[in-house]
Amino acid sequence: MKIIEAKGNISIKRSIDTGTEDQRKSVQEILRDVKSDGDDALRKFTEKFDGARLSELRVSSEEIEEAVKEIGPEMMSIIEEAAGNIADFHGKQRRNSWFDTDEKGTLLGQKITPLDSVGVYVPGGTAAYPSSVLMNVLPAKVAGVERIVMVTPPDEKGRIPAAVLAAARIAGVTEIWKAGGAQAIGALAYGTESIAPVDKIVGPGNIYVALAKREVFGDVAIDMIAGPSEIVILADETGIAGEIAADLLSQAEHDVNASAVLVTTSRKLAEEVSAAVDEALADLPRREIAEESVERFGAIYLAEDMEKAVELVNDLAPEHLEIMTGQPMETMAKIRHAGAIFLGRYSSEPVGDYFAGPNHVLPTNGTARFSSPLNVDDFTKKSSVISYSEKALRENCGKIAKLARLEGLEAHARAVEARFGK
Amino acid sequence: MKIIEAKGNISIKRSIDTGTEDQRKSVQEILRDVKSDGDDALRKFTEKFDGARLSELRVSSEEIEEAVKEIGPEMMSIIEEAAGNIADFHGKQRRNSWFDTDEKGTLLGQKITPLDSVGVYVPGGTAAYPSSVLMNVLPAKVAGVERIVMVTPPDEKGRIPAAVLAAARIAGVTEIWKAGGAQAIGALAYGTESIAPVDKIVGPGNIYVALAKREVFGDVAIDMIAGPSEIVILADETGIAGEIAADLLSQAEHDVNASAVLVTTSRKLAEEVSAAVDEALADLPRREIAEESVERFGAIYLAEDMEKAVELVNDLAPEHLEIMTGQPMETMAKIRHAGAIFLGRYSSEPVGDYFAGPNHVLPTNGTARFSSPLNVDDFTKKSSVISYSEKALRENCGKIAKLARLEGLEAHARAVEARFGK
Numbered sequence: 001m002k003i004i005e006a007k008g009n010i011s012i013k014r015s016i017d018t019g020t021e022d023q024r025k026s027v028q029e030i031l032r033d034v035k036s037d038g039d040d041a042l043r044k045f046t047e048k049f050d051g052a053r054l055s056e057l058r059v060s061s062e063e064i065e066e067a068v069k070e071i072g073p074e075m076m077s078i079i080e081e082a083a084g085n086i087a088d089f090h091g092k093q094r095r096n097s098w099f100d101t102d103e104k105g106t107l108l109g110q111k112i113t114p115l116d117s118v119g120v121y122v123p124g125g126t127a128a129y130p131s132s133v134l135m136n137v138l139p140a141k142v143a144g145v146e147r148i149v150m151v152t153p154p155d156e157k158g159r160i161p162a163a164v165l166a167a168a169r170i171a172g173v174t175e176i177w178k179a180g181g182a183q184a185i186g187a188l189a190y191g192t193e194s195i196a197p198v199d200k201i202v203g204p205g206n207i208y209v210a211l212a213k214r215e216v217f218g219d220v221a222i223d224m225i226a227g228p229s230e231i232v233i234l235a236d237e238t239g240i241a242g243e244i245a246a247d248l249l250s251q252a253e254h255d256v257n258a259s260a261v262l263v264t265t266s267r268k269l270a271e272e273v274s275a276a277v278d279e280a281l282a283d284l285p286r287r288e289i290a291e292e293s294v295e296r297f298g299a300i301y302l303a304e305d306m307e308k309a310v311e312l313v314n315d316l317a318p319e320h321l322e323i324m325t326g327q328p329m330e331t332m333a334k335i336r337h338a339g340a341i342f343l344g345r346y347s348s349e350p351v352g353d354y355f356a357g358p359n360h361v362l363p364t365n366g367t368a369r370f371s372s373p374l375n376v377d378d379f380t381k382k383s384s385v386i387s388y389s390e391k392a393l394r395e396n397c398g399k400i401a402k403l404a405r406l407e408g409l410e411a412h413a414r415a416v417e418a419r420f421g422k
Numbered sequence: 423m424k425i426i427e428a429k430g431n432i433s434i435k436r437s438i439d440t441g442t443e444d445q446r447k448s449v450q451e452i453l454r455d456v457k458s459d460g461d462d463a464l465r466k467f468t469e470k471f472d473g474a475r476l477s478e479l480r481v482s483s484e485e486i487e488e489a490v491k492e493i494g495p496e497m498m499s500i501i502e503e504a505a506g507n508i509a510d511f512h513g514k515q516r517r518n519s520w521f522d523t524d525e526k527g528t529l530l531g532q533k534i535t536p537l538d539s540v541g542v543y544v545p546g547g548t549a550a551y552p553s554s555v556l557m558n559v560l561p562a563k564v565a566g567v568e569r570i571v572m573v574t575p576p577d578e579k580g581r582i583p584a585a586v587l588a589a590a591r592i593a594g595v596t597e598i599w600k601a602g603g604a605q606a607i608g609a610l611a612y613g614t615e616s617i618a619p620v621d622k623i624v625g626p627g628n629i630y631v632a633l634a635k636r637e638v639f640g641d642v643a644i645d646m647i648a649g650p651s652e653i654v655i656l657a658d659e660t661g662i663a664g665e666i667a668a669d670l671l672s673q674a675e676h677d678v679n680a681s682a683v684l685v686t687t688s689r690k691l692a693e694e695v696s697a698a699v700d701e702a703l704a705d706l707p708r709r710e711i712a713e714e715s716v717e718r719f720g721a722i723y724l725a726e727d728m729e730k731a732v733e734l735v736n737d738l739a740p741e742h743l744e745i746m747t748g749q750p751m752e753t754m755a756k757i758r759h760a761g762a763i764f765l766g767r768y769s770s771e772p773v774g775d776y777f778a779g780p781n782h783v784l785p786t787n788g789t790a791r792f793s794s795p796l797n798v799d800d801f802t803k804k805s806s807v808i809s810y811s812e813k814a815l816r817e818n819c820g821k822i823a824k825l826a827r828l829e830g831l832e833a834h835a836r837a838v839e840a841r842f843g844k
Contacts, residue, residue, distance in 0.1 A: 075828065078821045089530055092522060100514060107765070108511055108779055113758050115792050129829050163828055199792040218647060221792040225640060246833070246840040253833040285832045332807065336535050343529070343809035346841060350834040351810050354825040355818055357530055358806035370537050370621040370643040372804040382794035384780035385754065387765035388773050396777055399500045403776040406497065406585055407551050410707045411668070411675040412772040418668040419768060 001248075001277040001294055003270045006263070006301040006308065009315055013366050019211045027182045027211040034186030038193045045183040050124070051156040052178070057194055059160060059176035067165035076166060082355050083134050083170045089357030090142040093376040105389030110382045114144035117196070118379060119188035119220075120173070121203035122164055124153035124180050130167035131353060135360050135374065136203045137171035143379035148173050149198055151188060153180020181205075185212035189220045202361075202374065223374060227365035228257035230297075231349055232318035232338075234309060234331065237266040239324040240345060244269075245276035247322060247349050252293040253286040259297035261316065263309050270300045310334045317368040320349050339368045393419055423670075423699040423716055425692045428685070428723040428730065431737055435788050441633045449604045449633040456608030460615045467605040472546070473578040474600070479616055481582060481598035489587035498588060504777050505556050505592045511779030512564040515798040527811030532804045536566035539618070540801060541610035541642075542595070543625035544586055546575035546602050552589035553775060557782045557796065558625045559593035565801035570595050571620055573610060575602020603627075607634035611642045624783075624796065645796060649787035650679035652719075653771055654740035654760075656731060656753065659688040661746040662767060666691075667698035669744060669771050674715040675708040681719035683738065685731050692722045732756045739790040742771050761790045815841060 004010075019027075033041040039057065047053050068076060099109025118140045122133055133150070140148050150173045152160055158178060168176055177195055179187055185205075191197035200221035201213060213222045231251035233244050248260035264270050277294060284290055303309035310331065313321060317337035325331045328343040335341060339362030340352055353360045363371035397416050404412035426432075441449075455463040461479065469475050490498060521531025540562045544555055555572070562570050572595045574582055580600060590598055599617055601609055607627075613619035622643035623635060635644045653673035655666050670682035686692050699716060706712055725731035732753065735743060739759035747753045750765040757763060761784030762774055775782045785793035819838050826834035 075824065078824055081821065082825065092520070093532070098514070106778075110515070110780075110797075111754070111757075111763065116758070131825060131829065218789075221789075243837075243840050246837040249833040250831070250837040253831060280833075280836075285830075290833065328809070332533070335533075335805070336538070338805050340806040340808060341533065343807065346812050346815040347808050347810045348815070348837045348841065350822055350826055350831075350837050351815065351818075352806070352808050353834060355822050356528075356808050356810065358532075358808055362806075363803075367640075367643075368803070368805070370803055373806050375532075375804060377799060381785075381790070381792055382797060383757070383760045383790070384762040384774070384784075384795050385765065386762060386769050386774050386778050386780055387750070388769045388778065390768050393768040393770070393773065396773075399503065400772055400777050402497065402500055403504065403553060404772055407553065408707075409672070409675060409772075411671040411702075411712060412775060414702075415665075415668040415672040415770045415772050418665050419770065 001274045001298050001300055003274055003300045003302060006303045006312055010312055017207050019207050024211055027208055030182040031186040031215055034183050035190045042179050042183055042187055049181055050153045052154045052158045054158050054178055057177050064165050064169050067162035070162040071166040079167055079170055085357040086134055086138045087142055090139045090376050104392040106392045107387040109385040111385050112380050112382055114380050115199045117147035117198040118145050119149045119198040119201040121205050121209055122150055122152040123205050128161040128164050130163040133164055133167035134171050137173055139374055139376050140379040141172045143376045145379050150176045151179045151184040154178040182208045182212035189216035224371050229254045230259040230318055231320040232261045232313055232316050233322040234313050235264045235269055235324040237269060238326050239269050241272035241276045243345055244273050245280050248277060249280055249290050250350055252290040256289055256292040258293045262300040263303055263312050265303050265306055265309055267302060270302050274300055317366045319362045319364045337368045339363045339373055423696045423720050423722055425696055425722045425724060428725045428734055432734055439629050441629050446633055449630055452604040453608040453637055456605050457612045464601050464605050464609055471603055472575045474576045474580045476580050476600055479599050486587050486591050489584035492584040493588040501589055501592055507779040508556055508560045509564055512561045512798050526814040528814045529809040531807040533807050534802050534804055536802050537621045539569035539620040540567050541571045541620040541623040543627050543631055544572055544574040545627050550583040550586050552585040555586055555589035556593050559595055561796055561798050562801040563594045565798045567801050572598045573601045573606040576600040604630045604634035607631060611638035646793055651676045652681040652740055653742040654683045654735055654738050655744040656735050657686045657691055657746040660748045661691050663694035663698045665767055666695050667702050670699055671702055671712050672772055674712040678711055678714040680715045684722040685725055685734050687725050687728055687731055689724055692724050696722055739788045741784045741786045759790045761785045761795055
């Protein structure tokens with residue numbers, strides 16, 4: 001792994017795939033078809049893209065029970081424990097409606113309400129991750145969303161991976177449909193004869209899914225469009241090379257576009273990690289992917305001092321940040337931008353991917369500057385509440401009318417004045 | 423105003439202007455030019471679209487001082503009082519970072535951090551509203567955003583309306599630039615020689631501004647794309663026709679596409695309001711606009727009973743909802759979707775537009791189903807914090823490794839195992 005003396009700004013921003021003109025057109029056509037032909041269009045595209053001819057679009061309870069059996073009781077109980085941790089952590093994010101009053105009798109507040117319905121996209125094939133089902137569904141469940149609709153493409157025989165179905169049952173999904181790609185997003189956004197439309201769509205997907213989400217954005221809410229995964233490890237001389245190398249590779253194995261970066265103040269550690277990565281790569285099952293990712297987007301940055309190192313990390317605004325310094329809490333205080341922050345050597349990043357409780361759906365590609373992990377707020381919305389008393393309006397009526405007239409909005413002024421017979 | 427017997431679902435959804443192919447292309451070209459030519463492109467487009475040849479792009483402190491003088495001390499103090507109310511209400515939305523620990527030494531939490539920088543778009547010409555400056559800037563200020571950059575198109579002489587500059591000074595804008603349209607959005611997203619890029623762009627604008635925001639979404643965060651304004655008033659027989667009519671018109675005068683709707687259980691009130699609207703329209707300065715809006719999108723729905731009426735309101739998911747019933751608080755409890763809810767006859771909607779404190783930037787066109795008023799959360803982001811102790815990892819290491827292997831991610835399993843010399 002290459003070692004770079006860090007001077008000035010660095011960036012791990014990778015260009016996000018925004019699709020070709022052809023892909024955009026194709027997505028628009030698919031969405032149009034689903035809007036007009038509903039279930040028929042879903043069946044047509046599922047046959048075309050997934051090679052499955054479906055008589056029944058909805059996953060049956062028998063299929064789910066079979067999946068649970070296939071996964072087995074030991075694995076089920078591990079998934080349940082992870083789900084419990086995730087539900088606990090997200091439960092702490094729940095917020096109450098609130099209001100405040102003053103002596104004039106004015107009441108102001110925010111009413112917090114869960115969304116009515118949410119759609120969760122789950123990719124098919126090798127990228128079918130039960131952990132992703134838990135992470136996308138449980139915050140909605142905890143928020144109080146009543147209808148949680150999962151869509152996922154079937155294989156050629158019309159089947160869905162058992163682990164995905166099992167996780168969906170544990171998480172409390174209310175409907176599962178065999179549909180993927182842009183057509184599934186269209187069904188969630190516009191509805192079909194079988195599938196009622198939802199208010200928000202979340203979950204990762206390929207470029208067609210991403211483009212479709214972009215197209216329906218506004219008609220429904222969507223989550224952020226996720227880019228490839230990334231980790232930055234910030235370490236001083238106390239870092240342990242073998243552990244750091246293992247954590248870097250756990251990111252690199254995701255995707256050739258994934259990015260694994262070490263920022264350190266210790267030349268010795270830099271050299272040790274570089275060697276340890278090469279060594280650990282040797283017998284990794286997903287070696288080719290990890291190797292290409294390390295080659296293309298991996299780097300060890302050597303910083304002059306911890307202050308400069310922290311600055312570099314804030315420039316990178318990484319999705320995952322591990323802090324392996326003598327005083328990780330103290331170091332964390334200086335971090336402004338990161339999706340999830342892992343403190344100390346026992347907080348290896350996969351702990352957060354699967355088990356600890358915080359969400360693994362995180363802002364990528366520098367968007368941690370302005371975005372948050374998926375959380376309960378994403379599945380609720382606020383309504384402002386305003387209750388003015390006669391006294392309060394009488395006292396402020398003249399000022400409000402003046403502000404309205406300053407903006408040339410006479411009917412606004414007259415509306416408040418109407419209360420006092422003006 | 424027409425009276426309709428409400429049967430089944432109703433909707434006030436209007437098709438949102440998503441622009442023509444030509445407009446999209448033109449916006450993409452403008453953005454490309456600003457990205458490559460920076461300030462030169464800004465000057466070029468400002469001359470082309472606003473007719474102003476600017477030597478200096480930035481508004482000077484002298485210009486701001488002049489604006490303050492022009493507005494005068496009385497109006498300044500009213501704007502300051504409104505700003506104080508807005509800052510107070512938003513101050514109550516501020517949230518602390520939090521964490522929770524358990525007896526194994528695990529620490530989990532969320533670190534809340536303000537965005538570094540925010541851009542606020544303020545439209546030019548007749549739509550230049552100082553209240554909009556306060557409502558977009560103050561939540562960012564309260565959130566702790568250090569750099570708040572305002573952009574607004576100048577008139578032919580290169581001037582910005584005094585009320586806008588005065589409001590910007592009161593709200594605490596840190597930079598003001600004379601630039602509008604797609605070019606201003608490009609400058610905020612990509613930066614130019616003079617203007618550093620921002621993390622998020624908020625504020626209303628015309629179709630070019632809206633399309634440009636949609637294009638840069640992902641590189642920076644944006645707020646919702648606002649549609650035309652709307653009000654729904656929910657009233658029983660206790661409603662007062664003249665006041666309801668006045669409030670309906672205060673929405674209708676905004677825009678020919680605005681929508682003003684009354685939902686009531688009282689035929690008598692329906693008829694009185696219908697007559698009162700016609701009467702009040704007669705001498706309104708913006709009569710033509712209000713009349714066309716009432717004609718096209720205005721309606722009085724007569725519902726069988728309060729339960730049906732509430733259902734209708736939830737279908738509409740209005741931007742503004744006034745509740746004029748005998749027990750407004752009780753009625754509110756049944757409302758699931760609304761941007762801002764005004765309770766009782768003294769909570770006329772303009773109270774919220776200008777003065778009370780809650781934000782007037784609200785979800786339109788049914789998006790209150792899944793969106794919130796602009797608020798402090800929009801200007802902060804969360805980072806998850808995960809700190810596992812040796813004990814906690816040792817206890818859960820095997821389960822985490824099993825979950826990783828279930829997903830075929832061997833390097834993830836090895837990363838946690840590396841801590842225990844496996």
